[in-house]
Amino acid sequence: MNSAERKKQRIPTHEREAQRRKEDFFEVNLGYKESEAVNEAERCLQCTNPLCVKGCPVNIDIPVFIKKITEKDYKTSGDILKQYNYLPAICGRVCPQETQCEGACIMNKMKDFQPISIGKLERYVADWNRERTDSKNFTISKVTHKRVAIVGSGPAGLTAAAYLAERGYGVTIFEALHLPGGVLVYGIPEFRLPKAIVRREISDIEKLGVQIKTDYIVGRTITIEELREEFDAIFIGIGAGTPRMMGIPGSELIGIYSSSEFLTRINLMKSYDFPRHDTPVRVGENVIVVGGGNVAMDSARSALRMGQTTNQANHDVYHPNHVKVVYRRTESEIPARIEEYHHAVEEGIEFHWLKNPVEYIGEKGHLKAVKVQHMKLGEPDDSGRRRPVPIEGKFEVFNADTVIEAIGQTPNKLLLESFPQLKLNRWGTIEVDQNLMTSVEGIFAGGDIVTGAATVIEAMGAGKQAAKSIIKYLSDKLTSTETTEQIQTKGE
Amino acid sequence: MSYTILKKAQLAPNEYDIWVKAPQIASHAKAGQFVIVMADENSERIPLTIADTDKKEAIRVIYQVVGTSTEKLAQLNEGDALSNCAGPLGKPSEIPREKQTLVIGGGVGIAAILTIIKTLKENGNHVTTILGSRDREHLILEAEIRQIADETLVYTDNGSAGEKGLVTDGMNALFEAGKQFDAAWAVGPTIMMKFCSLVAKEHDLLIWTSLNPIMIDGTGMCGGCRVKVKDTIKYACVDGPEFDGRYVDWDILMNRQKQYLKEETESEHVCKLGGTHPSQTKGGESE
Numbered sequence: 001m002n003s004a005e006r007k008k009q010r011i012p013t014h015e016r017e018a019q020r021r022k023e024d025f026f027e028v029n030l031g032y033k034e035s036e037a038v039n040e041a042e043r044c045l046q047c048t049n050p051l052c053v054k055g056c057p058v059n060i061d062i063p064v065f066i067k068k069i070t071e072k073d074y075k076t077s078g079d080i081l082k083q084y085n086y087l088p089a090i091c092g093r094v095c096p097q098e099t100q101c102e103g104a105c106i107m108n109k110m111k112d113f114q115p116i117s118i119g120k121l122e123r124y125v126a127d128w129n130r131e132r133t134d135s136k137n138f139t140i141s142k143v144t145h146k147r148v149a150i151v152g153s154g155p156a157g158l159t160a161a162a163y164l165a166e167r168g169y170g171v172t173i174f175e176a177l178h179l180p181g182g183v184l185v186y187g188i189p190e191f192r193l194p195k196a197i198v199r200r201e202i203s204d205i206e207k208l209g210v211q212i213k214t215d216y217i218v219g220r221t222i223t224i225e226e227l228r229e230e231f232d233a234i235f236i237g238i239g240a241g242t243p244r245m246m247g248i249p250g251s252e253l254i255g256i257y258s259s260s261e262f263l264t265r266i267n268l269m270k271s272y273d274f275p276r277h278d279t280p281v282r283v284g285e286n287v288i289v290v291g292g293g294n295v296a297m298d299s300a301r302s303a304l305r306m307g308q309t310t311n312q313a314n315h316d317v318y319h320p321n322h323v324k325v326v327y328r329r330t331e332s333e334i335p336a337r338i339e340e341y342h343h344a345v346e347e348g349i350e351f352h353w354l355k356n357p358v359e360y361i362g363e364k365g366h367l368k369a370v371k372v373q374h375m376k377l378g379e380p381d382d383s384g385r386r387r388p389v390p391i392e393g394k395f396e397v398f399n400a401d402t403v404i405e406a407i408g409q410t411p412n413k414l415l416l417e418s419f420p421q422l423k424l425n426r427w428g429t430i431e432v433d434q435n436l437m438t439s440v441e442g443i444f445a446g447g448d449i450v451t452g453a454a455t456v457i458e459a460m461g462a463g464k465q466a467a468k469s470i471i472k473y474l475s476d477k478l479t480s481t482e483t484t485e486q487i488q489t490k491g492e
Numbered sequence: 493m494s495y496t497i498l499k500k501a502q503l504a505p506n507e508y509d510i511w512v513k514a515p516q517i518a519s520h521a522k523a524g525q526f527v528i529v530m531a532d533e534n535s536e537r538i539p540l541t542i543a544d545t546d547k548k549e550a551i552r553v554i555y556q557v558v559g560t561s562t563e564k565l566a567q568l569n570e571g572d573a574l575s576n577c578a579g580p581l582g583k584p585s586e587i588p589r590e591k592q593t594l595v596i597g598g599g600v601g602i603a604a605i606l607t608i609i610k611t612l613k614e615n616g617n618h619v620t621t622i623l624g625s626r627d628r629e630h631l632i633l634e635a636e637i638r639q640i641a642d643e644t645l646v647y648t649d650n651g652s653a654g655e656k657g658l659v660t661d662g663m664n665a666l667f668e669a670g671k672q673f674d675a676a677w678a679v680g681p682t683i684m685m686k687f688c689s690l691v692a693k694e695h696d697l698l699i700w701t702s703l704n705p706i707m708i709d710g711t712g713m714c715g716g717c718r719v720k721v722k723d724t725i726k727y728a729c730v731d732g733p734e735f736d737g738r739y740v741d742w743d744i745l746m747n748r749q750k751q752y753l754k755e756e757t758e759s760e761h762v763c764k765l766g767g768t769h770p771s772q773t774k775g776g777e778s779e
Contacts, residue, residue: 261714
């Protein structure tokens, strides 16, 4: 391959071989080596009007951080990333780059060229800095006496917290579960996002002075009214926390999970490490996952990895589970990140397009089979994707002992019911204005609880936007109505 | 936050009574609610009913050892701390005022009715209580409840305390004596709650039962605790845990409770879930 030829194609990252990796939960993608990262960075055309930046929900100055890689100045490159993104090691791994920065890259429009691997470069720089520096070089600017409560420690909450803390605000995050991180901890599996990385990124945010209170269910352990007395502003970033389920006959049978339960058992409770961790997860040999998004891919690949090891003639033999994904549309409509889909295919997961479960068939209370209806694509719906239409009378039955439904989320009502003053829209999510302020003054919201289920980076973008609005709100309030006296009393 | 165990007592074989320092939970808890506890960071998240609260400082929980995580809990003594404790979760009991009420507790489920009885009394209700257990040794909180309730009947399987029989025998005896009630509660083994609900149904009596499906987060996030009530799917952790037992699909609940039987090695646990006897020792909320 000559050098001109090489420049057209992106440099692939190292990945663990599919046959080996499906036996465990270790990370699949191994990233770049230094020389590879530099070579990939050198492919960047350094556009003067970079489209990638516009494609990024937090508008990272992508050409500049890539330029620094070509100069092997990874430290500065990392500092640039951190100006825009507090969780770069996470975003480099889980962002759907193909529809964001990489999807916008000018090279897509050039014949035979592939876009720059921006995500993998971000990951390289973030990991380099994580492994070599004690903590991120955030600088905390002028200290104010204002205090902000953040509800939920997922990507939106963490980003809002970091942005505010860096600017001198006193920030406390309230998290309902026993570990902080939200979907990064309970949702995304270890083989895609190692939890040690999440812990490290969160501890960097704590070093900014952010307090994280776990086991705090806002609405129950502490009420919104109580938070309002103690804090000057509140940000709600609780995610879209209740599973949507098919609700078809047989849904109560043993073996049927929501993806939320299945992934929470595996990721948060570490049931893949049962009995060292006490929480079990029951996965049969024949698994059907319903859905075509990232959560469906994560569920399918986790189920595959929950196979059994048996000893045959003194050799441990691993038997991965048989996993099928059924999706009511086709391959071109799946919302999953393309990389996750490819990984799933490589690992041997079977995909069945244009099929939709209509009944779960059981025996003595246990799932035995799934009856699916065949579908065809009709007219485009609101999302622009062609609507799946059932083909009358055409059914098929798959044997299955486990089903994981990954068909989306609805808002978790626990907090919303305890504070009915918050105006909701017709989807049951929180209504906000253009500054992400809710119908209640001083209370802001962002991420999935506003938009419905979306991506980590979009939630981060919302967290940052809300933080900016909170700063503006608090400074406007200061100049217009508040006196210094009030600042002193609230700032204890 | 340190969830220190302030007091610990053993009530019966494998049943413990602890007071845990948790001011934030104590100051918000109401009758019928529960907490999720973890003994250490590798534990399961175990739902346990809040049996009592003390001066907004501490909560009381009573648990039975049924598996690895509750065994770890039992290893902790006064001065030790739980790794995690979150709550109060679930909807509070709907407490009437100045009514005739019947409250039934079976096994370790008796722990869960203590706060209900207290709150009913605070609201001027007349409270008749039926306590059931397998024998005298397993009968918990009897003295404490006798002090609060207006009337207390006791039934054991072998007659070693109170009458020989089941709590449903107590219900029938009360109805035969012409007693009338406006509302009832029953907390105990699932099979007990099912049969109490059947008796209540015959007498058109509203009966609140505290359901104990397998839970993980307790906040409505996982959907694992789904139960069928009046033909609708409900999440016990956020829509309950108390539901009118007359409309609960008990067979679905009992089937779903068996999901992890294989993984739970304790024999106690097996009889708790697979048992057919109403008075077998078993908790309000348990694993």
